Amino acid sequence: MSEKYKRLISKLLEGDIRSAARLITLVENDIQIAEKIISQVYKHTGNAYILGITGAPGSGKSTFISTLVKKFIEQEKKIGIICVDPTSPLTGGALLGDRIRMKQHFSMGNVFIRSMANRGQLGGLARATEDTIKILDAFGCDIIIVETVGVGQSEVDIFKSAHTVLVLLVPGMGDDIQVIKAGIMEITDIFIVNKMDLPGADRKVSEIVQMLELNMNYKFDNNNLNEDFAKINRWTPEIIKTNSKTGENFENLLEVIAKHKEFLLETGVISNYLKSRIKSETLKILKYKLSQKIEKLIDDSHAIEELIEEVKERSMDPYSMANKIVQMLGIEENF
Amino acid sequence: MSEKYKRLISKLLEGDIRSAARLITLVENDIQIAEKIISQVYKHTGNAYILGITGAPGSGKSTFISTLVKKFIEQEKKIGIICVDPTSPLTGGALLGDRIRMKQHFSMGNVFIRSMANRGQLGGLARATEDTIKILDAFGCDIIIVETVGVGQSEVDIFKSAHTVLVLLVPGMGDDIQVIKAGIMEITDIFIVNKMDLPGADRKVSEIVQMLELNMNYKFDNNNLNEDFAKINRWTPEIIKTNSKTGENFENLLEVIAKHKEFLLETGVISNYLKSRIKSETLKILKYKLSQKIEKLIDDSHAIEELIEEVKERSMDPYSMANKIVQMLGIEENF
Numbered sequence: 125m126s127e128k129y130k131r132l133i134s135k136l137l138e139g140d141i142r143s144a145a146r147l148i149t150l151v152e153n154d155i156q157i158a159e160k161i162i163s164q165v166y167k168h169t170g171n172a173y174i175l176g177i178t179g180a181p182g183s184g185k186s187t188f189i190s191t192l193v194k195k196f197i198e199q200e201k202k203i204g205i206i207c208v209d210p211t212s213p214l215t216g217g218a219l220l221g222d223r224i225r226m227k228q229h230f231s232m233g234n235v236f237i238r239s240m241a242n243r244g245q246l247g248g249l250a251r252a253t254e255d256t257i258k259i260l261d262a263f264g265c266d267i268i269i270v271e272t273v274g275v276g277q278s279e280v281d282i283f284k285s286a287h288t289v290l291v292l293l294v295p296g297m298g299d300d301i302q303v304i305k306a307g308i309m310e311i312t313d314i315f316i317v318n319k320m321d322l323p324g325a326d327r328k329v330s331e332i333v334q335m336l337e338l339n340m341n342y343k344f345d346n347n348n349l350n351e352d353f354a355k356i357n358r359w360t361p362e363i364i365k366t367n368s369k370t371g372e373n374f375e376n377l378l379e380v381i382a383k384h385k386e387f388l389l390e391t392g393v394i395s396n397y398l399k400s401r402i403k404s405e406t407l408k409i410l411k412y413k414l415s416q417k418i419e420k421l422i423d424d425s426h427a428i429e430e431l432i433e434e435v436k437e438r439s440m441d442p443y444s445m446a447n448k449i450v451q452m453l454g455i456e457e458n459f
Numbered sequence: 460m461s462e463k464y465k466r467l468i469s470k471l472l473e474g475d476i477r478s479a480a481r482l483i484t485l486v487e488n489d490i491q492i493a494e495k496i497i498s499q500v501y502k503h504t505g506n507a508y509i510l511g512i513t514g515a516p517g518s519g520k521s522t523f524i525s526t527l528v529k530k531f532i533e534q535e536k537k538i539g540i541i542c543v544d545p546t547s548p549l550t551g552g553a554l555l556g557d558r559i560r561m562k563q564h565f566s567m568g569n570v571f572i573r574s575m576a577n578r579g580q581l582g583g584l585a586r587a588t589e590d591t592i593k594i595l596d597a598f599g600c601d602i603i604i605v606e607t608v609g610v611g612q613s614e615v616d617i618f619k620s621a622h623t624v625l626v627l628l629v630p631g632m633g634d635d636i637q638v639i640k641a642g643i644m645e646i647t648d649i650f651i652v653n654k655m656d657l658p659g660a661d662r663k664v665s666e667i668v669q670m671l672e673l674n675m676n677y678k679f680d681n682n683n684l685n686e687d688f689a690k691i692n693r694w695t696p697e698i699i700k701t702n703s704k705t706g707e708n709f710e711n712l713l714e715v716i717a718k719h720k721e722f723l724l725e726t727g728v729i730s731n732y733l734k735s736r737i738k739s740e741t742l743k744i745l746k747y748k749l750s751q752k753i754e755k756l757i758d759d760s761h762a763i764e765e766l767i768e769e770v771k772e773r774s775m776d777p778y779s780m781a782n783k784i785v786q787m788l789g790i791e792e793n794f
Contacts, residue, residue, distance in 0.1 A: 159778040166776035180516070254777075395771075402770045402777060403757055409781040410753050415746050422738055435737045436730075441501035442589075442737060443494040446744040 129157075133164050136263055141236060144263045148238055151255040155248075155412060158255050168262040172204070173385060176283040178272045178308060179292025184318045187368040188292060189269060193235060195374050196267055200234075204260035204268040207239045208253055208282055236260065250281045251408050257285055283311055284404045287397070288384045292316045293332065295324035309335065312361055313384050320365035320372065332363050359387055418449075427452065464492075468499050471598055476571060479598045483573055486590040490583075490747060493590050503597040507539070508720060511618040513607045513643060514627025519653045522703040523627060524604060528570060530709050531602055535569075539595035539603040542574040543588055543617055571595065585616045586743050592620055618646055619739045622732070623719045627651045628667065630659035644670065647696055648719050655700035655707065667698050694722055753784075762787065 129150075135143035147165075151158035179185045189205065196203050238260075240253055253270065260268050272282055283289050291312045317328045362380050366373045388394040422428050431448060434440040464485075470478035482500075486493035514520045524540065531538050573595075575588055588605065595603050607617055618624050626647045652663045697715050701708045723729040757763050766783060769775040 163776045163778055167773045170773065398771055399767055402767050402780075405777045406766075406770075406780045406784070407750075407754060407757055409777055410784060411746070411750050413781060413785065414749050414753070415742075418745050418749070419742060422742055431741075432734055432737050435741075436733055438502045438505065441498045442740045442744055443498055445737070445741045446748060449741070449745060450748065 129161055129164070133161065133262075136165070136259065137168055139264050141263075144236060144259060145238070147259050148256050151259065152240070152252045155251065155409075155416070158252070162255055162258055165258055165262045169258045170261065172257070172261040172265050172268045173288075174257060174268045174270065174286045175381070176270045176272070176286030176289040177292070178283070178290070179294075179316075179318070181273070183292040183294045184368055185271060185292055188316065188318050188366065189271060191366075191368045191371055191374055192377070193269070195371075195378055197234060199378075201266040202234045202264055203236070204257075204263065204265035205235065205237045206253060206256050206260070206268065206270045207237065208249065208270060208272040236263070236265065248412060251412050253282050254285055254405055254408065280308060280311060281404075281408075283308070284401060287388060287394070288313045288381055290314045290316055292318045293328055294319045295322040295328045313359055314377070314380055315361060315363045316377070317363065317365045318368055320367050321370075325365050329363050329365065336361060359384060359393075421449070421453075464496055464499070468496065468597075471500070471594065472503055474599050476598075479571060479594060480573075482594050483591050486594065487575070487587045490586065490744075490751070493587070497590050497593055500593055500597045504593045505596065507592070507596040507600050507603045508623075509592060509603045509605065509621045510716070511605045511607070511621030511624040512627070513618070513625070514629075514651075514653070516608065518627040518629045519703055520606060520627055523651065523653055523701065524606060526701075526703045526706055526709055527712070528604070530706075530713055532569060534713075536601040537569045537599055538571070539592075539598070539600035540570065540572045541588060541591055541595070541603065541605045542572065543584065543605060543607040571598070571600065583747060586747050588617050589620055589740055589743065615643060615646060616739075616743075618643070619736060622723060622729070623648045623716055625649045625651055627653045628663055629654045630657040630663045648694055649712070649715055650696060650698045651712070652698065652700045653703055655702050656705075660700050664698050664700065671696060694719060694728075756784070756788075 132143045132147050132150075136147055147161055151161055177185065177189060179188075193203055193205070238256060240249060240256065257268055257270070270282060270286055289308075289312050291308060291314075293315065295317065315332050317325050317332070319325075362384075364373055364377050364380060366377060388397065428449065431440065431445045435442055435445050467478045467482050467485075471482055482496055486496055512520065512524060514523075528538055528540070573591060575584060575591065592603055592605070605617060605621055624643075624647050626643060626649075628650065630652065650667050652660050652667070654660075697719075699708055699712050699715060701712060723732065763784065766775065766780045770777055770780050
């Protein structure tokens with residue numbers, strides 16, 4: 125552990141925003157460095173409440189988050205926002221270069237926004253997001269919002285860290301439920317029908333209710349907990365209509381988020397949740413470490429070039445090649 | 460290798476569609492069985508030309524593919540379609556239950572559609588897609604279309620198998636380029652401005668041109684080939700406006716696809732491409748195998764329960780836990 129990291133971490137713990145930003149860049153870019161930093165930071169975490177927010181493009185996510193953040197600021201909360209959605213205009217850093225919308229919060233000094241767009245591989249992205257959450261937690265954020273684009277398995281992976289998952293839908297967008305459905309729906313705690321002033325808001329609510337009824341049988345909980353436990357202590361997803369421009373129903377939303385937090389604490393779900401989160405996180409780190417090693421091996425090894433030639437000529441198939449590599453590594457006997 | 464699989468495979472090679480469907484289900488559901496089947500099927504592959512087609516929801520992908528498929532049928536091609544997009548109405552099996560749109564092709568007996576929606580994990584999905592491609596290849600498909608939703612790293616992974624990658628954009632959808640941008644753009648061979656009858660088609664073409672110019676410096680090729688080789692033998696992405704309803708410009712599109720195929724063959728890019736595809740595929744299999752083993756280990760082991768408790772109390776961090784597991788497995792010394 126170099127002196128540089130130690131200094132950054134002690135400044136992070138004092139609430140220095142530049143050190144937070146620097147440490148996040150460090151953990152994002154290199155898992156070896158991430159390891160050194162997180163092993164020091166970890167004991168200072170566990171205070172932040174993590175919200176996962178997702179929704180298809182067009183659902184008004186950024187205005188929604190802006191409004192929500194204003195409400196949290198009124199409660200004197202310190203807030204961290206992690207944008208995993210590459211199209212997010214919240215920082216837009218990576219793609220749109222427009223930091224204007226959230227600027228008023230920046231200057232208030234209690235909102236920290238970070239875009240994780242385009243950071244390497246998926247496994248790497250989920251891992252980097254987890255580590256960024258930890259740094260913002262140690263930085264003293266009361267609430268950490270993780271924003272994703274909400275289509276596909278990657279989000280499910282990223283949302284394993286969230287205490288409360290919010291999914292935004294809008295009236296009249298016929299296929300948004302379909303888009304969101306694949307995997308995200310099962311882990312949603314609160315459905316938001318945003319842009320409630322548009323026609324069809326109530327129909328959208330009915331669609332969600334219908335979908336939830338259809339899926340009651342296999343919906344358990346956030347984190348693959350013990351099924352019996354989860355069945356008894358099951359959170360019934362709530363549906364809230366909001367207008368992010370006027371702020372309508374946001375007080376109600378804050379209450380429901382608080383209610384979900386209470387549910388997690390009172391039922392003890394939060395302890396199981398933490399356990400399953402640790403499992404999934406360790407798994408992510410393990411997979412990522414092993415993947416990196418294997419990739420390096422495949423790129424470097426002469427023996428593997430020969431195997432590739434055989435597969436190219438179709439005298440060997442890719443599965444047999446994978447098995448040969450497992451043998452070469454002596455991995456088999458250790459499992 | 461059981462007799463059942465052998466019989467299915469020999470019927471597959473004779474072009475029996477039910478055997479194809481059955482074998483795909485088998486490889487999808489179980490990597491152990493996939494291994495047995497693919498090791499027999501692999502030597503019969505290598506004839507199909509693989510098209511990757513993607514586009515944001517609303518870009519008219521299904522009508523586009525329907526029209527494209529009709530053109531291929533006119534050329535007496537046998538076509539396989541793999542829908543990785545969970546929202547795809549092409550089969551819609553998984554989510555919408557509507558197989559109507561493509562039915563006319565079904566009945567002609569030379570189009571086979573398969574939805575891969577919601578099949579397990581991402582790594583598993585990419586792996587299952589690769590294996591499905593191989594079965595359709597051995598089944599005798601001349602052309603295999605892989606359809607995805609086009610946002611995120613998962614598609615990049617899936618498209619590593621495609622010879623030619625088509626991305627659909629539409630006039631007036633402001634943010635579709637932004638959505639597609641993250642990773643997909645770099646591997647696109649042909650940009651389609653679909654719904655060319657809508658206002659703004661030419662502006663969309665300019666936007667694509669602009670984006671391509673911006674990215675010229677880091678755009679190399681489909682498959683992380685040797686950079687120098689790729690620089691010399693670089694395909695300049697083409698842009699084609701289409702109207703999927705009238706079929707306008709589809710002849711032109713077919714010519715450009717043929718031109719890209721010729722490019723791959725004449726430059727020898729296709730050989731490098733195959734090599735890099737084998738690498739990435741073996742890597743996928745290896746990662747998937749190791750992941751499964753690690754997941755099983757983490758779920759079963761008592762020793763790991765104890766580590767989790769330590770992390771829960773924050774007397775250990777997840778990275779240290781991952782390292783302990785690597786040690787327990789004796790993996791370290793083999794790398």
